[in-house]
Amino acid sequence: MEILRDYGLIFISFVLSMIYAIEPLFMSKLVDINKRDDHNSLKRKKVMIYRQIKELEMEHDIGNINDKDFAKMRDELKKEVSELISQIKSK
Amino acid sequence: MTPIAGGVALSLAFGFGLLAVLTLLFYNKYQDQRLFLVGQRLALGVSFFIFLATFILSYQLIISNFDVDYVARYTSIETPTIYKISALWAGQSGSLLFWLFILSIFSTITILQNQHKHHELMPWVIISLTVTQIFFLILTNYVTNPFQPTEADFIVANGNGLNPLLQNITMAIHPPTLYLGYVGFSVPFAFAFSALVNRDTSPLWIQSIRRWTLVAWLFLSMGIILGGWWAYQELGWGGYWAWDPVENASFMPWLTATAFIHSIIIQEKKDMLRLWNMALIILTFTLCIFGTFLTRSGVMSSVHSFTESSLGPIFLFFVFFIMIVSFGIMYTRLDVLKSPRKIESFTSRESGFLFNNMVFVVLCFAVFWGTLFPVISEAVRGTKITVGAPFFNQINTPIGLILLALTGIGPLLAWRRTGSKSLIRNFTFPLVMCVIAVILFFLVGFKGYVVVSFSLCVFVTSAIMTEFYKGIRARKNKFNESLHLALMKIVSKNRSRYGGYIVHLGIVLMFIGFTGHAFDREKEFSLQVGQVDHVAGYEFELLKLTESERPNHYAWISELKVTDHQGTFITNLYPEKRVYFHRNPDINRRQPHSELDIYSTLNKDIYSIFSSIDNDNKTAFLKIMVNPLVRWVWVGGYILVFGTLIALWPRKEK
Numbered sequence A: 001m002e003i004l005r006d007y008g009l010i011f012i013s014f015v016l017s018m019i020y021a022i023e024p025l026f027m028s029k030l031v032d033i034n035k036r037d038d039h040n041s042l043k044r045k046k047v048m049i050y051r052q053i054k055e056l057e058m059e060h061d062i063g064n065i066n067d068k069d070f071a072k073m074r075d076e077l078k079k080e081v082s083e084l085i086s087q088i089k090s091k
Numbered sequence B: 001m002t003p004i005a006g007g008v009a010l011s012l013a014f015g016f017g018l019l020a021v022l023t024l025l026f027y028n029k030y031q032d033q034r035l036f037l038v039g040q041r042l043a044l045g046v047s048f049f050i051f052l053a054t055f056i057l058s059y060q061l062i063i064s065n066f067d068v069d070y071v072a073r074y075t076s077i078e079t080p081t082i083y084k085i086s087a088l089w090a091g092q093s094g095s096l097l098f099w100l101f102i103l104s105i106f107s108t109i110t111i112l113q114n115q116h117k118h119h120e121l122m123p124w125v126i127i128s129l130t131v132t133q134i135f136f137l138i139l140t141n142y143v144t145n146p147f148q149p150t151e152a153d154f155i156v157a158n159g160n161g162l163n164p165l166l167q168n169i170t171m172a173i174h175p176p177t178l179y180l181g182y183v184g185f186s187v188p189f190a191f192a193f194s195a196l197v198n199r200d201t202s203p204l205w206i207q208s209i210r211r212w213t214l215v216a217w218l219f220l221s222m223g224i225i226l227g228g229w230w231a232y233q234e235l236g237w238g239g240y241w242a243w244d245p246v247e248n249a250s251f252m253p254w255l256t257a258t259a260f261i262h263s264i265i266i267q268e269k270k271d272m273l274r275l276w277n278m279a280l281i282i283l284t285f286t287l288c289i290f291g292t293f294l295t296r297s298g299v300m301s302s303v304h305s306f307t308e309s310s311l312g313p314i315f316l317f318f319v320f321f322i323m324i325v326s327f328g329i330m331y332t333r334l335d336v337l338k339s340p341r342k343i344e345s346f347t348s349r350e351s352g353f354l355f356n357n358m359v360f361v362v363l364c365f366a367v368f369w370g371t372l373f374p375v376i377s378e379a380v381r382g383t384k385i386t387v388g389a390p391f392f393n394q395i396n397t398p399i400g401l402i403l404l405a406l407t408g409i410g411p412l413l414a415w416r417r418t419g420s421k422s423l424i425r426n427f428t429f430p431l432v433m434c435v436i437a438v439i440l441f442f443l444v445g446f447k448g449y450v451v452v453s454f455s456l457c458v459f460v461t462s463a464i465m466t467e468f469y470k471g472i473r474a475r476k477n478k479f480n481e482s483l484h485l486a487l488m489k490i491v492s493k494n495r496s497r498y499g500g501y502i503v504h505l506g507i508v509l510m511f512i513g514f515t516g517h518a519f520d521r522e523k524e525f526s527l528q529v530g531q532v533d534h535v536a537g538y539e540f541e542l543l544k545l546t547e548s549e550r551p552n553h554y555a556w557i558s559e560l561k562v563t564d565h566q567g568t569f570i571t572n573l574y575p576e577k578r579v580y581f582h583r584n585p586d587i588n589r590r591q592p593h594s595e596l597d598i599y600s601t602l603n604k605d606i607y608s609i610f611s612s613i614d615n616d617n618k619t620a621f622l623k624i625m626v627n628p629l630v631r632w633v634w635v636g637g638y639i640l641v642f643g644t645l646i647a648l649w650p651r652k653e654k
Helices: A002-026 A033-061 A067-090 B003-030 B033-062 B069-074 B081-089 B092-113 B122-143 B169-184 B186-197 B203-235 B245-270 B274-297 B312-332 B349-381 B389-412 B420-444 B448-479 B483-493 B495-519 B630-648
Strands: B521-528 B532-535 B538-550 B553-563 B569-573 B576-580 B591-595 B597-600 B604-614 B619-628
Touching (some): A033 B203, B033 B081, B033 B122, B081 B169, B092 B169, B092 B274, B186 B274, B186 B312, B203 B245, B203 B274, B274 B349, B389 B495, B448 B495, B483 B495, B495 B619, B532 B619, B569 B604, B576 B604, B604 B630
Antiparallel strands (some): B521 B619, B538 B553, B553 B569, B553 B576, B576 B591
8 A cells, every 4th residue: 555655646746747847848938038148147247347346446455456557457347347338238 | 655666766867867958958959948948847857856765765764664775784773863864875875865865956956046047058057967967866776776675685673783983973964064065066067067068258157156166165175074073083093184095085176176266266357267267177076976986986995985886887987978078078169268368477366376276286186196096006016005194194295385385375465466565565474473483483392394384374374364454454544444343344345355364264273283293192001990001291090990781882981080290180081992783693793892082172182092891800901192283173174164154155235
């Protein structure tokens, strides 16, 4: 009896898992997730560069980067972030 | 549930795994989003059936169903419940299922966490994770099935019982922690592999895996430290690290992973070392599988290896499969792996990190060579040449000290380049402190590596303090904050940086503990009640010798009174001589075991071992060791964990 019950439970688990797995095949249309993904990636990249600017400022404050290098690196990051913002706006 | 259901669940997991990989390969070809969703859900199904199988085996262990061979072999009626559960990873097939169980947890988290992220990467991430699951499912389904019924010739009336060495609470925690580390690297590897296939070199996925890598690294570190703690508490040889093959198996991926954690900072910030990072994470994951191979194959004899089998060739095949496929794809992607930027100066943080990476890899190679040399020598010359701890200590001590020095040098270097003025300003305090330390240690009478190690510990601590001081001063000047607030702010706003420094501080404390080994003292002697003996300035008097029968063993307990050279009472120690399975009529199945007692302080440990007993003359044969500074290793371990948790703590995004 116990074996039968266990086989029954396993069979039900199998059927439910299969239904759950193949369910998307019966969907007619799906949103283009890659497009949404691109947008999110740009946003995350923007956050990352903001974070890098903050870290750079801290390195400069504690004297680990000289003024010349700091200005150059910050300009590079600012340029990068402004390009990203325009890309995000255009989408 | 019955064990048969467990076997079926494992078979279904295998089937779902194959279907998931096939579906995702079709998705890569036809780019139909529905196929991606099906593949993703099938992969979740694999994990579900593995969870089910693990639950069923755990249940069989708890109810002591000796119809299952694994349960009969690794538990007995007397085994306490906690060790019945920990028996899940005590034997070969159970531990492989446990590997799968952890991998399934990680795989499920990765899939659910990235449902709306990394859509280009996720198909290959899932394929990579599922292929690893399939490999372990082949092993658990067809090579060493944990649900196999008990063999007819195997005595199962009371169960064989768990190895006494494993009946220790640390041993109930150590393997899962180590496995969490080993298996955790599957995720960063899967992302790296997928990025390779997709030619994606953006720093975004690096950022995603940084957290996973730190989590895996934390668990691997904790696993290694707990392993050392267990060896120290249980094995009775007075040490915590013996360069044993299984210890080395966990240490090698730790070394490459530590290198990786440092070098991805460079890729994240400077977009450099793309190729190097890729190689490091492939190597780390391969070494994790290789470590499992060393532990499970029985190819190396080790005090930590509790299983022996013929799994070696299959594991070796998988190790080569990962390396050939990963490095093969890496070779075809060399064009995108070339970093656009180059290191500008030798005195830059980038070059410091790169140098530290190289030393880590050299150290890993030294450990790898020493570990495998006995096998290689046997294969080539027919004689097994054993490589012991002296070889490893001779080679690795100087390399370790170079790494310790770099731990201090790295943070003092600036990004891009460090000007001569900055160099002088940053290095003055740590170097002055180091020179003072050298002079003081020589005056005290220390020599050689002891002086180098202790002085470098002073240098690195000073360097870390300098970094904290500079950060606090900058905040105080800018925001006029109090010292306490400035300290809290610099740490909370730069968690990975200051968390890292705290980890470095933990490493320094551990080095202090390692160096204490140079002052170890030991003596073996026998005592009858009332007699005394002396070791390293301490007096040991045997006060009592008692006997006790406990549920799963019989014990002889000695009571030792410890006093110092002035006669001041220090402590009483109670080392025991035990016999496990003492009720077993078959004398060969009874297992003797020495349960230690340790008096531990920051200064030194007094380590007592009850080696054997002469019942006729009521004489206890004892071994006493006085081990200075061992506790610093464990304190360093706590600080390492604390620092990593700070680095891992999520930051608030504004």
